[in-house]
Amino acid sequence: MPKVTSMYKAEAKEKIVQAAIESFAQTGFDRTKMEDIAKRLGLSKGTIYLYFKSKEDLFLAICEYNIQKGDKEDAGLFVRKENVASDAEQIYDNIRRREQGNDRVMLEMVAESARNPKLRKAMYALHVKVHEHVMEGVRNKIEQGFLRKDVDAISLAIALVALYDGLAVNRMLGIGDAANKRAWVTMIKAMIAGSC
């Protein structure tokens, strides 16, 4: 009873989280009705409350889910090839692939974190973790001689992440991904060129 049930429960929770992500991404947190999420699953409103105490709770579960996903997935960004400049385009695609339309939910999370200190802390921590991970990549490149030794690795990492985030905003406004990718590649190449 315990294990099976809890596994079932975990699965059910995950399904709900998935559906909620889709809904929140489409309509935003406040404008998404619990019923919308339920309908997406062919469930009834009440059922969601068997798994999540409240809408807030569900949203936090999504945040946690996304944060943990971020935790796991941020590996191997830079490691693949030797030269970042030549890789730039592929790196952009890699990140995009795993963000998979989460832009909007991330936006909601950022907005919500303005109100919810706990969430803000988690998001902050996630960002820091990403920064650190990217910084590792940067350091690798330094060691490999693709970047100068006196480069401020953490600042560069922060900038790279910010650049990516800013391009996500562009996407939400309808700016074509081709332009975004070109901006990314241009910047990366210039930066690399100036740092070796």
Place this chain on the structure above:
Amino acid sequence: MPKVTSMYKAEAKEKIVQAAIESFAQTGFDRTKMEDIAKRLGLSKGTIYLYFKSKEDLFLAICEYNIQKGDKEDAGLFVRKENVASDAEQIYDNIRRREQGNDRVMLEMVAESARNPKLRKAMYALHVKVHEHVMEGVRNKIEQGFLRKDVDAISLAIALVALYDGLAVNRMLGIGDAANKRAWVTMIKAMIAGSC
């Protein structure tokens, strides 16, 4: 009747827009009650409806206000000094000063623009305008010999704006502005170094 009233009305509208910006920035669009905005001004709910047809209408007025403000204010970013690298820090401060805590409202605008095509078009147009303006600055620097002639000016401009936007997200998550500024400066300098 016409001039006085309309001037008065315009002033009243502006005051309400200001208050609404503060409220929306603090609580977000959906969680801000019309009464909150009214209270901030020492007015009553009903009064706001003398100037704006609906909450939506007020929000769109804010968007227009911000977009027009953006239109006017995006002059003179790069023109001041000769060398972008040495200026980087100051440029960041300049932008920040005029954004003046609008980050949150901008976020709301981006989120809303996912639903409201008209707003999205306006935001898109604004972004494009900013890109163009920044591109002008980039071109100037090219002419002045601070950047290589073969640099993709528009892509670089898009990247710079995105970088700034991404750092705004950082700020919202509580990442200290010192770190953000350092990231900005590091990236700009590296980029400049690699492009001349």
Place this chain on the structure above:
Amino acid sequence: MPKVTSMYKAEAKEKIVQAAIESFAQTGFDRTKMEDIAKRLGLSKGTIYLYFKSKEDLFLAICEYNIQKGDKEDAGLFVRKENVASDAEQIYDNIRRREQGNDRVMLEMVAESARNPKLRKAMYALHVKVHEHVMEGVRNKIEQGFLRKDVDAISLAIALVALYDGLAVNRMLGIGDAANKRAWVTMIKAMIAGSC
């Protein structure tokens, strides 16, 4: 000061009453805004309150106005010609002319009188007065030998008024006046024929 002013006041009141009648006739009491009435007169909302204490008060003034008008105007319905049967059509036209689109306001008055006992009493009294007046006409016809001596004059009068009122309802529902008039004439003629 007193006389002129009060005359002015009376005129102003009458104008407002006229405009209010039009508005109430068009939109009904509850859905008519004080501003609608004001606009119709090129006045401002506030001005109406110089003449009437409240919307209710204005409505009651309308009622009184209509009731008094009814009082004055209900003369000479039957007296003109000798034979009611041959007159029927013209009688219908006569009444219609003086009701002049008041149907709708009358409806409002009837509806309101369900809530307002004072108004109901006044409306009741008016109806009784009309009944009595019509009864006089009926009696005349009896004396002139157009109706049998044993006719129940008051009942016939009530029926005639009711018939007219019912046709007013028809008009409001879009039933053509030609059909209504024919119904009136048919009924009157049959009734006369059977009562002599």
Place this chain on the structure above:
Amino acid sequence: MPKVTSMYKAEAKEKIVQAAIESFAQTGFDRTKMEDIAKRLGLSKGTIYLYFKSKEDLFLAICEYNIQKGDKEDAGLFVRKENVASDAEQIYDNIRRREQGNDRVMLEMVAESARNPKLRKAMYALHVKVHEHVMEGVRNKIEQGFLRKDVDAISLAIALVALYDGLAVNRMLGIGDAANKRAWVTMIKAMIAGSC
């Protein structure tokens, strides 16, 4: 799910319609609060919205309900006995019994139909149907020799219905039903007498 639920739903809807009729009859459409109706049923405001999209929608449901009821019930007015004159009183009672205090709601419907063309059409159609039904009765009487062959059956029918409607107005104004019934009987008898 389908049958049970829909049957349940239909029942619930009907209950709400009944309560709404009572409320609207008492206070009129505009002055009746949704909560009033809910309270009458021991329900909460929100529940009504599970069954009707809006107050307007509920009102239209009432109209439809009344119109359909009218449709079904207008049978057997004249058919019972041979002589209309001797029947007049009973006919009046018959109609009254089935209108059952709907006068006020009917009034609201007429008033509303001045604004709502769809409702007006339905009310118009209902009236026409009633006219036709009554006309059938009149024709029967003609065939049975109680009325002259050259009587304008449809006009007479319209007049009879109008007479009834006008007496309903009387009732709303507090005119005693005895007087109304007498008026009805007097008019019918005179009319019959003159038409055979």
Place this chain on the structure above:
DNA sequence: GATGAATGAGCATTCATTCAT
């Protein structure tokens, strides 16, 4: 007298949440 800006009580409507089945 006249104005129209301001008020705030009032009401329709929504939707997260509960709970009997």
Place this chain on the structure above:
DNA sequence: TATGAATGAATGCTCATTCAT
């Protein structure tokens, strides 16, 4: 577990009324 009918607090919006000018 799952359901969905019921709830009622919350909130956008309206409009009669007031009052400073």
